[in-house]
Amino acid sequence: MASRRERQRRRRRSKNGAGLFILLGFGVTSAILAIVALSLVGYVVSIANSAPDITELKPLDQGQNSVVYAADGTPLGVIQSDVLRTEIPSTSIPQVMKDATVAIEDQRFYQHKGVDFEGVIRAGIKNLESHGSKVQGGSTLTMQLIKNLYSQDRKRDYKRKIREAKLAEELENIHPGRAGKTWILTKYLNSVPYGTVGGQNVYGVQAAARVYFNKRASQLTLPEAATLAGLPQAPSQYNPYFNRAAALKRRDEVLKKMLDLGYIDATQYSDAYDTPIQLHKSKYYQSRREQYFFDYVKDQLIKKYGKKTVRQGGLKVYTTLDFHMQQLARAAIKKNLGQPGDPSAALVSIDPKNGHIRAMASSSAYGTSKYNLATQAERQPGSTFKMIVLMTALERGVDINRTSYVSKRLQFTDPKYGKIDVNTDDGRPSNAPKSLFNAVVTSDNTVFQQLDLDLGPPEVTKTARAMGITSRMDSYPAEALGGLTRCCTPLEMTRAYVTINSGGYRTRAVSITGVRFPDGHVDTSLGRPGRVKVFTDGMTSEAIKAMEANVQRGTGTRAALGFCTAAGKTGTTSGFKDAWFNGMTPNLNTAVWVGFPKTNVPMLNVPGWPGEMFGGNAPAAIWHDFMTSAVDRKNCGSFPKPTEPFVAKPFSGRYVSGSGGGSGSGSYDNTYTDPNAAPPAPGTGVGTGGGGTTYDPNAYASPPAATPAPTPAPPTPTQPTPDPGTGTGTGGGGASPTG
Structure with a gap:
């Protein structure tokens, strides 16, 4: 042992x-x-190092709404997109919204440097305690901002978290201190998602305040701010429109957290806790002022930049629209055509110096019809088109004061254009010569039809194109009197007359002066007028004098202003289906159209306008009332004298009366056969008027001293008797216009 x-x-x-x-x-x-x-650690470091440097990253374009402004800065509306977002500065975000967000999302935001290690540990413990029923990620606001602005990786794994943590620290190093925290928080509040409403994604606190509470972010109350602050963690789950109980519970969590952290006191907490969620759905992003003009601007943007760029948003669009003039235009229309069942009206006003559209108004309600009468209503322009014929003559050197045509019934068949059947307004032509100047004043159809045939309808078409008419033209004789197949819109006719008022410059109609893009650069190319010289100012001055006389003593007297020189031309189509007044002062062009949209219903016995509706009636009155208030009286004098005086040239034609001074008739031939004329004696004719060689007194026009050939009584009219300056006309398949 x-x-x-x-x-x-x-x-x-x-x-x-x-x-x-x-x-x-x-x-x-x-x-x-x-x-x-x-x-x-090495693995984590390697993952972190795989993330790019923050300075090499370009923030993702989250998109935001494009806003359209009137000329004075008044917002006209927002262009719809899939994203509702309006970025605002820190000063427009209330402190209560900042505090609520920090309290519920990142309580140590002002202490950490982008990564909150205590928060990560705390989140891990919470996740263990909840056994996975309530997962917390431990991401800081800075890390969330990195995810929103710089990361396209939406996988929820630790690798993404590691990279976000590394980038978050770098971002905070770039934006240090309290100012840096303010920058980061502002960026976060402008980019974080707040749910989906009406199929549109709401990003940023400003859009959220509008969508949920119909107010600006700066107006948010404590309970409203707490409601919004609770949304980013689970925007669908806490959306108060779809789950009010869950949203209320989440809001109260935010309030309790704010109380615990000292952001609010017990009284504030109690008052907010007792306040129900009061939603006020807003139409801010759907409502628009001047919807027709707004749509026109949007179409211009899409043509220039493409649909994708426009829908992506972030544009600030500055337009030419004068909001005050727009109100004046609608008031003038309502004053003269304000009764139920009245015809519609459209008005377009353009600054002749630069082509800026100052007003684009109509009587139609956008909610009833999205058809823009000012830009889409292609209606026959009647006798307003005669000024295009007159400019064709002036461009050729025709002296409109000394060149005459006999005002007579025209009835013959042209081998090229077919039947020609044109009469004067009252069916009783004078059978005497009338100068082109006076033919403008009285709007004599027969004179202008003969002038058109002498000039050649294709030449009139060329002039129309030179003046900015883009609608279809067939070069028929009837087009001289406004009988076009699909023409013209009020915008088109206003632009054509701007060519006269601008001294002969075809000027592009401008609706947008500039577009500011999200990156800050501004494109002003759409604001350039694109002026092209097509006439001398001597030529246009002659036309303006004739239109002045039309307003002073002709068919357009109702448009006379008194305080300012005005010039213009009336127009009425056959059957009184369209009525126009297109006129100008030295600084403003305006055209007014009246009619029934998309129909050809005669305008008869309109309340306040008994009998037939003429261009000299409601259209001239609307023009007068609008221009009386819209024109700058201090700078409204007379039309300027031309710098290049008009020089007359010899003019020959089959119809023109010899009257000396650079105009006269050409030798007669039988291209046009007039059944009312006796056949000419061989070799007869008297040469008159600087360039005329022979003349047949029994042909299509008579000299001033000649006795007109007998004319049979006109047949019984098949159309209502037109107004002064109107009449029937046919030829070459064109529609039948009146003056």
Whole structure:
């Protein structure tokens, strides 16, 4: 038997061996853990290093709404897109919204440097306690901002978190201190998602305030701010429109957190807690002022930049529209055509100096019809088109004061254009010569039809194109009197007359002066007028004088202003289906159209306008009332004298009366056969008027001294008797216009 001492010695050796074994095991384990830790650290570092440098990243374009402004800065509306977002500065975000967001999303936001390690540990503990029922990620506001602005990776894994953490630290190093925290929080509040409403994604606190509470972010109350602050964690789950109970519970969590952290006191908490969620759905992003003009601007943007760029948003669009003039235009229309069942009206006003559209108004309600009468209503322009014929003559050098045509019933068949059947307004032509100047004043159809045939309808078409008419033209004789197949819109006719008022410059109609893009650069190319010289100012001055006389003593007297020189031309189509007045002062062009949209219903006995509706009636009155208030009286004098005086040139034609001074008739031929004229004696004719060679007094026009050939009584009219300056006309398949 071993002695007691030996047994103790063996026990000591056994204990020492076990201790060494334990110590060795601990050391090995520690070494393994250290290796694992180092490997893990290395792995984390390698993942972090795989993230790009923050300075090399360009923020993602989240998109935001494009806003359209009137000329005075008044917002006209927002262009619809899939994203509702309006970025605002920090000063427009109330402190209560900032506090609510920090409290519920990142309570140590002002202490950490982009990554909150305490928050990560706290989130891990919470996740263990909840057994996965309520997962917390531990992301800071800075990390969330990185995810929103710089990351396209939407996988929820640790690799993304590691990269976000690395970039968050770099971002905070770029934006240090309290000012940097303010920058980061502002960016976050402008980019975070707040849910989907009406199929549109709401981003940023300004859009959220509008969509949920119909107010600006700066007006948010404590309970409203707490409601919004609770949304980003689960925007669909906490959306108060779809789950009010969940939204209320989440809001109260935010309020409790704000109380715990000292952002609010007990009284504020209690008052906010007792306040129900009061939603006020807004139409801010759907409502628009001047919807027709707004749509026109949007179409111009799409033509220039493409639909994708426009829908992506972020544009600030500055337009030419004068909001005050727009109100004046509608008031003038309502004053003269304000009764139920009245015809519609459209008005377009353009600054002749630069082509800026100052007003584009109509009587139609956008909610009833989205058809823009000012830009889409292609209606026959009636006798307003005669000024295009007159400009064709002036461009050729025709002296409109000394060149005459006999005002007579025209009835013959042209081998090229077919039947020509044109009469004067009252069916009782004077059968005497009338100068082109006076034909403008009285709007004599027969004179202008003969002038058109002498000039050649294709030449009139060329002039129309030169003046900006883009609608279809067939070069028929009837087009001289406004009988076009699909023409013209009020915008088109206003632009054509701007060519006259601008001294002969075809000027592009401008609706947009500039577009500011999200990156800050401004494009002003759409604001350039694109002026092209097509006439001398001497030529246009002659036309303006004739239109002045039309307003002073002709068919357009109702448009006379008194305080300012005005010039213009009336127009009425056959059957009184369209009535126009297109006129100008030295600084403003305006055209007014009246009619029933998309129909050809005669305008008869309109309340306040008994009988037939003429261009000299409601259209001239609307023009007068609008221009009386819209024109700048201080700078409204007379039309300027031409810098290049008009020079008359010899003009020959089959119809023109010889009257001296650079105009006269050409030799007669039988291209046009007039059944009312006796056949000419061979070799007869008297050369008159600087360039005329022969003349047949029994042909299509008579000289001033000649006795007109007998004319049979006109047949019974098939159309209502037109107004002064109107009449029927046909030829070459064109529609039948009146003056």
